[in-house]
Amino acid sequence: MLRSVILAAARSDRVERLVGTAPVSRDVVRRYVAGAALDDALKTSRELVSSGLAVSLDYLGEDTTSPEQAATTKQAYLDLLGALSAEGLCPPVEVSIKLSALGQLFDEKLAYRYAREICQAATNAGTTVTVDMEDHTTTDSTLELLMQLRKDFPDTGAVLQAYLRRTEADCRELAGAGSRVRLCKGAYDEPESVAFQAKLDVDRSYVRCLNILMAGEGRPMVATHDPRMVAIAEDRAKWFDRSPDSFEFQMLYGIRPDEQRRLIADGYTMRVYLPYGVQWYGYLMRRLAERPANLAFFLRSLGSR
Numbered sequence: 024m025l026r027s028v029i030l031a032a033a034r035s036d037r038v039e040r041l042v043g044t045a046p047v048s049r050d051v052v053r054r055y056v057a058g059a060a061l062d063d064a065l066k067t068s069r070e071l072v073s074s075g076l077a078v079s080l081d082y083l084g085e086d087t088t089s090p091e092q093a094a095t096t097k098q099a100y101l102d103l104l105g106a107l108s109a110e111g112l113c114p115p116v117e118v119s120i121k122l123s124a125l126g127q128l129f130d131e132k133l134a135y136r137y138a139r140e141i142c143q144a145a146t147n148a149g150t151t152v153t154v155d156m157e158d159h160t161t162t163d164s165t166l167e168l169l170m171q172l173r174k175d176f177p178d179t180g181a182v183l184q185a186y187l188r189r190t191e192a193d194c195r196e197l198a199g200a201g202s203r204v205r206l207c208k209g210a211y212d213e214p215e216s217v218a219f220q221a222k223l224d225v226d227r228s229y230v231r232c233l234n235i236l237m238a239g240e241g242r243p244m245v246a247t248h249d250p251r252m253v254a255i256a257e258d259r260a261k262w263f264d265r266s267p268d269s270f271e272f273q274m275l276y277g278i279r280p281d282e283q284r285r286l287i288a289d290g291y292t293m294r295v296y297l298p299y300g301v302q303w304y305g306y307l308m309r310r311l312a313e314r315p316a317n318l319a320f321f322l323r324s325l326g327s328r
C-alpha cells in the first residue's frame with residue numbers, strides 16, 4: 024500500500040515540485056546519487072573504480088516530453104563518454120540509458136537514433152551501454168529497439184524485470200551467446216494482469232529467470248541487494264560451472280556497500296549503478312518505495328540542510 028502511494032508520488036508533477044523546492048538535505052540525495060554535475064560523476068566513478076568496483080553511470084532523467092530535452096540528454100551521454108575515455112575509465116565504467124529520456128514516448132525513431140549515437144560513442148570509448156527497462160507499457164518497444172541496436176552493437180545490454188509474468192520467456196529469448204542481460208526484480212507499480220504482486224512470487228520468478236540466464240551462453244548481470252538472491256546466484260554459478268568472469272553482480276550506489284566489498288573480495292565482478300544529474304526525484308522515490316523504512320530518514324531531512 025505504502026509502496027503504491029510512494030510510486031504514485033514518483034509520477035506526480037505536483038509532489039515533485041513540492042519536494043524539489045523543499046530544502047531536502049543534500050545528504051539524502053547524495054546517499055543514492057553521485058551529484059548534479061559531470062565532474063561529480065567522474066569523481067565518484069574514480070573512487071569506486073579505485074576500490075575495485077565496476078560502474079554503470081546513469082544520467083538522470085525519464086519521461087522526456089520535448090525533442091530539446093531528449094537532445095540535451097543525448098549530448099550529456101556523449102560528453103560523459105568523451106570524459107570517461109579521456110580519463111582511461113572505459114572499461115570498467117559503462118553507461119545505462121533510459122529510452123524514455125531520449126524521446127521514446129513521443130518519437131521512437133528519435134529515441135533509436137539518439138541511442139545509436141550513444142552506442143557508437145561507447146564503442147569508440149571502448150565500453151558498453153545497457154538499456155534500462157521502465158514500466159510495462161514500454162517493454163515491447165524497448166525490447167524491439169534493443170534488438171535493432173544489437174545488430175550493430177551486439178554487446179548492448181538488456182534489463183529484464185522478474186516481476187513481469189512475461190519475463191521468463193524474454194530470458195529464454197535473450198540467453199544466447201554474446202547477450203548481456205541485467206536481471207532485476209522491477210521497480211514500478213504494475214497491475215496484477217502483467218506482474219506478480221507478492222514478494223514471494225517475484226522472488227520465485229527471479230530464481231526461475233536466473234536459472235535460465237545462468238544455464239545460457241550470455242553474460243548474466245545479477246542486479247539485486249537481496250541476500251537470498253545473491254546466495255542463490257553464487258550457488259547456480261557453481262552448479263552451471265560458470266567462471267567468475269562470465270557473469271557479474273550489480274547493486275545500486277549507496278545500498279549494501281559492505282556486501283559490495285565482500286563480493287569483490289570473493290573474486291566476483293561487482294558493478295555499481297551510479298546516477299548523477301539534477302533530475303533525481305523519480306529515481307529517489309523508487310528507492311524509497313523499495314524500502315519505506317528510508318521514508319522516515321527522508322521526511323526528517325525535509326527542512327534541514
Ligand code: FDA
Pocket residue numbers: 154155156157182184205207208209210211246247248249250273274275278279295296310311313314317
Ligand atoms: P528487495 O527489494 O526484495 O530487497 C532486498 C533487500 O535489499 C532489502 O531487504 C534490503 O536489505 C535491501 N534493499 C533493497 N532496496 C533498498 C533500498 N532502496 N535501500 C536500502 N536497502 C535496500 N528496476 C527497473 O524496473 N528497471 C531497471 O532498469 C532497473 N535497473 C537496476 C539496475 C541495478 C544495477 C539494480 C541493482 C537495480 C535496478 N532496478 C531496476 C531496481 C530493481 O528492480 C529493484 O527495485 C531494486 O533492486 C530492489 O530489489 P532487490 O532485488 O534489491 O530486492
